[in-house]
Amino acid sequence: xxxxxxxxxxxxxxxxxxxxxxxxxxxxxxxxxxxxxxxxxxxxxxxxxxxxxxxxxxxxxxxxxxxxxxxxxxxxxxxxxxxxxxxxxxxxxxxxxxxxxxxxxxxxxxxxxxxxxxxxxxxxxxxxxxxxxxxxxxxxxxxxxxxxxxxxxxxxxxxxxxxxxxxxx
Numbered sequence: 001x002x003x004x005x006x007x008x009x010x011x012x013x014x015x016x017x018x019x020x021x022x023x024x025x026x027x028x029x030x031x032x033x034x035x036x037x038x039x040x041x042x043x044x045x046x047x048x049x050x051x052x053x054x055x056x057x058x059x060x061x062x063x064x065x066x067x068x069x070x071x072x073x074x075x076x077x078x079x080x081x082x083x084x085x086x087x088x089x090x091x092x093x094x095x096x097x098x099x100x101x102x103x104x105x106x107x108x109x110x111x112x113x114x115x116x117x118x119x120x121x122x123x124x125x126x127x128x129x130x131x132x133x134x135x136x137x138x139x140x141x142x143x144x145x146x147x148x149x150x151x152x153x154x155x156x157x158x159x160x161x162x163x164x165x166x167x168x169x
Contacts, residue, residue, distance in 0.1 A: 002082065002083075003078075003082060003085065003120075004120070004121045006050055006121050006125075007120070007121055007124050008075060008078045008079060008082070009054065009057070009075065010124060010125070010128075010129050011074070011078060011124075011148075011151060012071050012072075012074035012075035012078055013057055013061075013071055014128075014129070014132065014142050014145070014148055015070070015071075015074040015142075015148055015151065015152060016061075016067050016068075016070035016071035016073075016074055017036075017067065017138065017139055017142045018139070018142035018143060018145070018148050018152075019070045020064070020066050020067050020070055020139075021139030021140065021142060021143060023066065024139060028064075029137070029139065032060070032064070032138075032139070033136070033137060033138060033139075035056075035059075035060050036060070036133045036138045037133060037134060037138075038056065039053060039056050039057060039060070039133055040129070040130050040132070040133025040134040040138075041134070042056065043125050043129060043130050043133065044126075044130045044134070047122065047125050047126075074155070077155045077158070078155070080158070081154070081155060081158045084154070084158065085151075085154065088150075089147055089150050089151045089154060090124070090147060091127070091128060091145065091146070091147035095145075095146055095147060096127055096128065096131075099141075099144045099145055099146060100128075100131045100132065100135070100141065100145075128145075128147075132145070
C-alpha cells in the first residue's frame with residue numbers, strides 16, 4: 001500500500017506530537033491546542049487547501065524546535081519504510097470510537113475508503129486527524145491512539161541499516 005505525501009506528513013506530525021506531548025508546559029499546551037484546533041478546522045472544512053494547511057503546521061513546528069525535529073525524523077523514517085507499511089497500521093472503526101473524544105458517532109465524509117488514493121487520504125483526515133486536532137487536548141489524544149503505537153513500533157522494527165543506506169548513497 002502506498003500512502004500519499006499528505007498521509008505521511010500527517011502521520012509524522014501526529015507521531016511527533018505524541019512524542020513531545022509530555023514535555024510541553026501548561027501555557028505552551030494551551031497555545032498549541034488553539035493552533036491545532038485551527039488546523040483541524042481547516043482540514044475539516046477545506047482539506048483541498050492542503051498547501052495552505054501544511055504551512056500552518058510548519059508554522060506550529062517552527063515555534064517548537066523539538067516538535068519540528070521529531071516531525072522531520074518521523075517523516076524521513078516513514079518515507080524510507082513506506083513500501084513496508086500496509087493498511088494494517090490504520091485504525092479500525094472500533095479503535096477510533098474508543099480512543100477519540102467524540103460527542104457523536106464518527107461523521108463519514110468524502111469518498112468511501114478503498115476506492116482510490118484520494119479516498120484513503122480523505123478517510124485518514126476525516127476519521128483520525130480532524131477529530132484528534134479538534135479534541136480538547138490533541139497531545140493527550142495522540143497518547144491514546146493505538147494505531148500510532150503500531151506505526152511507531154513498525155518504524156522501530158526496521159533495521160537501522162535501512163535508514164543509513166537510504167541516507168548514504
